[in-house]
Amino acid sequence: MTTPSLVLELKQVCKHFPGVKALQDVDLRLFAGEVHALLGENGAGKSTLVKVMTGALAKSSGEIYFNSQNCSFASPAAAQQAGISTVYQEVNLLPNLSVAQNLFLGHEPRRFGLIQHQKMQQQAQQLLLRFKLNIDVSAPLAQYSVAVQQLIAIARGVAMSAKVLVLDEPTASLDSSEVQMLFDVMRQLRDQGVAIVFITHFLDQVYQISDRITVLRNGSKVGEYLAADLPRARLIEAMLGKELQQLTHQAATTTPAAAELLLVLNNIAVKGSISGISLTVAQGQAVGLAGLLGSGRTEVCRAVYGVDALSQGEIQFGGRTLRLQQPADAIKAGIALCPEERKTEGIIGPLSIRENIMLALQARRGWWRYLPVKQQQQLAAFYIDKLHIATPDAEKPIEQLSGGNQQKVILARWLAINPQLLILDEPTRGIDIGAHAEILLLIKSLCQQGMSLLVTSSELEELVAFAGKVVVLRDRQKVTELSGDTMTAPHIMQAIAEG
Amino acid sequence: MMSVRYLPLWITAALLCLMFGIGGWQFDGFASLIVVSNLFSDNAFLLIVALGMTLVIISGGIDLSVGAVIALSGVAASLLISQYQWHPLLAFALILPVAALFGALMGVLIHVYKLQPFIVTLAGMFLARGLATTLSEESVAIDHSFYDAIAEFGFVLPGGGWVGASTMIFIVLLLLVIVLMHYSRFGTYVYALGGNSQSAELMGVPVARTTIAIYVLSSVLAALAGIVFTFYTFSGYALAGVGMELDAIAAVVIGGTLLTGGSGFVIGTVLGVLLMGVIQTYIIFDGSLSSWWTKIVIGLLLFGFILLQKLLSRRTALTTAARSTAHG
Amino acid sequence: MKQTQSCTDSLQQARLARYSPGSIKASARYLWPLAALMLLLAVNLVLDASFFQLSFQDGRLYGSLIDILNRSAPVALLAIGMSLVIATGGIDLSVGAVMAIAGAVCANLLLQTALPLALVIAAGLATGIAAGLINGTLVSYLKIQPIVATLLLMVAGRGVAQLINQGQIVTFQRPDFAWLGTGSWLGLPLPIWLVIGMFALSQLLLRRTALGLFIEAVGCNATASRYLGINDKAIKLFVYAFAGFCAALAGMISAADIQGSDANNAGLWLELDAILAVVIGGAALSGGRFSLLLSVIGVLIIQSLSTTIIVSGLPAKFNLLIKALVVLLVLLLQSDKFRRQLSSWLPKLRKWRKGGQI
Known part of the structure; x- marks a missing residue:
């Protein structure tokens, strides 16, 4: 040349x-x-x-x-x-x-x-x-x-x-x-x-x-x-x-070995996407899903949440086998999802913060038992305060908030119904630095309060920081599972790279 | 795979032949050139409107104003000719550019102000119908030697059928529209807009010009249909062509054009109008069947074709999805 | 149940928290339609000093205002149903035809059977709901575009109505049913009461339960709504059934009004008026927030406009033309681009005028 x-x-x-x-x-x-x-x-x-x-x-x-x-x-x-x-x-x-x-x-x-x-x-x-x-x-x-x-x-x-x-x-x-x-x-x-x-x-x-x-x-x-x-x-x-090398694993959440299993994925597959994936989440455990974009991490979340139908395998939750046809079934069982595509799948843009917070709770109560407006306002005020959602008032349309605050509203929506398992798909993606740290802290505190979490993130140090176990995916298949001492960022990276 | 695109077209053609065959088998004189030529001359105005509607629908839009434009152009023509003593050709020369302007206005509202075609053309329908009623509430008769000449213009087919001026005008327009849709850049742009207007814009399609031209064409064709309608009735009436837009839309869908845009053929629409016409003729020949069966049968036909299109599009979507995921 | 327990926990917690009543703003979107209606009424008053006069005869109020209300009744009922359909991002072209079918069903039952009034009305309403369920199934389960799905019934529905009537105009002599269209109660014509009743009931059903909010959520973002547990298909099915119900009620009023069923003309083109009313009320055809009150105001604007034209002495033939111009203006005002152009022209215009004065 x-x-x-x-x-x-x-x-x-x-x-x-x-x-x-x-x-x-x-x-x-x-x-x-x-x-x-x-x-x-x-x-x-x-x-x-x-x-x-x-x-x-x-x-x-x-x-x-x-x-x-x-x-x-x-x-x-x-x-x-x-x-x-x-x-x-x-x-x-x-x-x-x-x-x-x-x-x-x-x-x-x-x-x-x-x-x-x-x-x-x-x-x-x-x-x-x-x-x-x-x-x-x-x-x-x-x-x-x-x-x-x-x-x-x-x-x-x-x-x-x-x-x-x-x-x-x-x-x-x-x-x-x-x-x-x-x-x-x-x-x-x-x-x-x-x-x-x-x-x-x-x-x-x-x-x-x-x-x-x-x-x-x-x-x-x-x-x-x-x-x-x-x-x-x-x-x-x-x-x-x-x-990454300097980051150490803060084993904040050592799950007792005897903890009951909450979620068991038994060799599940979705036609045209993931295949043969098995993993478990124990009661009160935070499990990370690591892998590059397109590795199948979002697809696993969608399958557990009932968005995509299984072509094979079964999902056990709290000892029962779930038959999920739509997200509402998963929510009924006690599963919630913060989707990766916040704008198209998470927020309902023109509706107010108050309404975005109360909707999941309302959906579970059914259309008939309407939450009184005063209680809605209390609920919104409570979470705006607790999660430091930056807004002048709860009646502002959610689409006018920044990405970080929108994510907090979606978290508030799920906290209001207190699910047993919260799936967080890229919870910190596209979020400004300040809100980023706050959301991480919030996730950690949820962990400590005993909520089971399934988290995907491309920020490995985040995963390592609060997960009790990391499942590594590659090419829409499970590669390995890391926990304890082996669960370090370099190890995960190696697994992602080589399989 | 190739045939899937033409499948709705073939089905419409087969149904047309079937209806015609049944009619010919049951009734004497049904399967004759007289019936065929009458199909064309009785439906010439609808055929002309449906040509324009096909264009609009292929581009992903809809035009509800055409029925009212037919009435407006008919009333305007008969007033100019009868009351103001204009020569018919001069009257037509005024009416067609005005119709073009009307269509351009709707096109501008749709493209520039991003308003939905449905609601814009609905307002256009009120406007045109309102103008027509304002011009004259009564039916205005036309008495002009030109119209007599038009009525006599034509030739006799071997079996006794009559090909008149309306049929000839339609055939000329049909050829023009086919050439426009399949042999001009504009035609490709119309299909492109209906396929995916964002991609089309990225690929350099002049979206503004094309959109406006589409509605101009639709309005001009509707005005022409109004003029042809006066050849048929020798009068103009503000309540003429009420609901004609629905007939045109039905014919387009029955002719195999996707209401979501991007796919369809002008010739299919012609078959659609003819099929609707044959059903009507059959009901008239039968005598014992009531006229409302036409509406119900057309409704059922529409339902059948929409389901068919749904199935076809789902099948192609499935095959492409299966392909793309199988590769991932 | 553990979960409901935890729900009430979070509510309990919330109740203890700092609570300051947020301001749920009555938004400015009521301003323009209301102003337009007021303006029209004011013009009427100027044109005709007796416009607001009401007289009381035979236990019933008479006057232009009552006329406007009475004449708007069928479209107002349609608009209530249409508001919900449009809120989900759909459209229902079939309501006019459904009016004709419901009218035909009732007329034939009244003529041919001795069913009690309540059953006849129930049959009419059931017809409307059935028609709505057909539309809803096509839209939400077969995923056919709303315009196309409801076009089917718009075309075929009138044929079905004619089939029921066997092509005749079926008339009946039943004062009890005719009362629905021509009677009066507490001084007001019954159609007005039916609209008030339907409006109040819908308002209760939609705003005292979570249904209205669910409809708006589905209209704003159907995917996100499904993801948070709302059954979006059922919601869509409901709105079309509801629109069918409203259409049936409207159809019975117009049948009762003429004491007969005319399958060709009952409710003809009223679907377009209803859609226009909802749009004039400020609703976006793409779905989202709805307000029944604004839709009804939209209906009143359309009806007052016709009255204004008559009162002003202009021939009735200008009715459609003026309606078209008003609609075009309203449409333009709803376009973001036009408003931006307007706001950039206005200062220039002002400057130009000032320059002219100096």
Whole structure:
């Protein structure tokens, strides 16, 4: 390779949302003819960075140089015009149009103003042959697998003569042979001088294809590395936090061995997601679920909460076998869930804090036995006070609160019905530092009060700090279970990395 | 897999043939070119409106105003011709651009102000119907040599069927709309909007222009249908075409177009209107069946087609889901 | 039960806590619709000094205001049901047709059987609930878009009503049933009492239980509602059944009013008026908060508008046109973008006017 030229450079880019600093002084260098992996856990700022880079979001400060020229794109269309194409995880094409139409939408070959379908299909066929795809281009896109759709999306990007190609989690839904097909294309493009940004959470793939790696954590750049120089363990360390070695396990919650088992998952599976997972949670025990994004941790939570139906295995709770059809059944049994997607699955935005706090209690009382408004107000006031929810009054719509305060309201909602098992899926994700610490303290105190917890988190030191046991997941399967002395962040990381 | 897209279309065509066959088997003179040509000439205005409705629905919208626009254009035409002594062609030349403006207004409200098509076109329906009643509450008769000429224009088919001006206008419009939908960028954009308007915008579809053009086309076609309706009745009446929007929507759905947008064919809608027409003809031929059975049968047909579409979309959703998860 | 125990514990704790009554604000959203109604009534008063005059004859009040209330009764009943459907993010196009079916059922029972009044009314209401359950099942269990699902009954329903009537206008001579539409009680026409009664009952049912809150929660975020234990499908089923019930009641009033059932015209296009009334009352078609009072005010605005047009001496034919313009204005005012444009134009306009004056 000759000396590579810098195509795209981000300098000190910041992006602030109200109450949250999503990106802080992030630098990124992108050279022609390289595959540059952009890594980080959920909430690290990868997608925000991509959006700033491709004009979908405006940066708060900092500079972007494209071909050594200072520029900022007003819209994804403008970025595409300049030669930066993005392919998202959810394929952003039109499933109802044919493959050829998708490839040439807005650029169809025409004669006398009429589209020349034959010519367009020939050109589409030729374009896809470059990607070793020989398919019927006149069939609707929806007929093809996600892998093929992804390749078609990339082909569209290339047909627009891309100099920079951003691939956001392109392999999330591909099988290994399809991944190889995609990698072949990526190598081919790289050799043609295209700069590729590759976002993924599959570390094996990172090492297979990337030349350079940039790691983000909590909205800041951790470092830029050459893939060849970075051992896997150090990569995970960079992604999950630097000072892990120094953290010691505060065995705050040593569960008596004789404690009764509350939750027993017996070899459960959900069609199309997790398979063969067994784990136990004892009365008053906090169990951590560790694993990278996509490892199946959220899916386990959803299965235990009755969102997804089991295809195999059984869930025992308090000695009884649960037959869960919907979350209401789980709640009736004494299980509660703080979901990871707070905005779409947790809060009911336009309703007030008071209503958001009392709704679960009300749902369990049934529609008939309405909680008197005065009691609702007392309940809300009590939890606003107890959990330090920062709000002028309880009648404010919850959507106007910051993420941390919203999370506290959801916790309050469940505390009001005092479940036996509380499932916390990424309880501190996307939460400002102050509220972060408070929520951790709250979880710890719940633990000490004897509530059983099942917690997923990508912040390993948090897990280690209060969990009595950590279950490690990888590729939607259970890898190992760590407790006692072996339950340290490095051990967990090793388990995540190697299985 | 390929055939799944066309399945509703085939079913409608098969039902049409079946109804026609049953009618022809039961009644003398049912299976004749006279009945077929009457199907077209009696339903020409509905066919024309349904063309526009197909466009709107494929784009993911809905247009409730078309019935009222038919009435408005009919009343306006008959007033201009009878009361103000305009030449019909001159009257049409005024009415069509005004209808375009009306459609553009609705398109702007929908796109720029992000209001729901349902409620905007509902207001449009009141506005057009209100304008029509304001112009004249009574039916206005048209007496003009041009109309007599139009009535005589046409040719006789071998079996005695008559292809008149209305049928010819419809066929020309049908060809134009088919070319527009399948051989122009605009047509692709209409499908794109119905597929996923956000993706379409990301892919560079001019959403504003397309949305407005869709409603302009729908209103212009409705105004044309109103004019064709005056050829049929020799009058304009403010209460004409009440509920026509529902007939058009029903025909579109029966013709295999998804009400959620993104998929469907103009020709399917034509088959849908014809199927509804054949059912009506059958009931008339039978004589003992009452007219309300038309509504009930059309309701049941609608239900059947919606269930069919639900099944088809669930099947494709399942197969893609199974594929994507199997790969993960 | 251990859990109910712990629930009451947390309530007990809460009761002991610092408690300051929060202010549940009567929000500003009542302002605009009420102001519009007041304005219309004021215009009426200016146009016709006797507008607010009421006279008392034969044990019944007469006057323009009473007329407005009486004429709005069927749409008001529909709007009460429609408010709930729209609150869940749905729409019910079939209520007009359901009115016709319920009217037809009652008329035929009255004509052909000697059933007591209560049973006839019960049969009519049951018809409405059954129709609503069909809609609700299509929407919540078969997951068909509400517009499409209720379009079915809108199209087929009128045919069913005609089938019941065998295509005739079925008339009956039953003063007890006709009383529902033409009678009066305590000086007010019975339809007004029925609306008041239905409004009060619904208000009790929705706001004295958690049902109203559950409906709003489902309308705002159905997934989150399911995640916290609300049965969102049952809620949706309920609102359509409720709308069917209201439609049946409205259908019986209009059948009683003409002492007969006209399957072609009973409740024709009233579903659109009901939807408009709810929208004018400030509800978003995407679902969320609802207010029955605002919906009824919306109905009164529509009805007063028609009266204003008549009182003002304008021919009745302007009725629809003016209604359309008012609706367009209300729609625009509800659009965020338009309000932003308006607020950016207003200062400019003021500045421009000032400049002109100097």
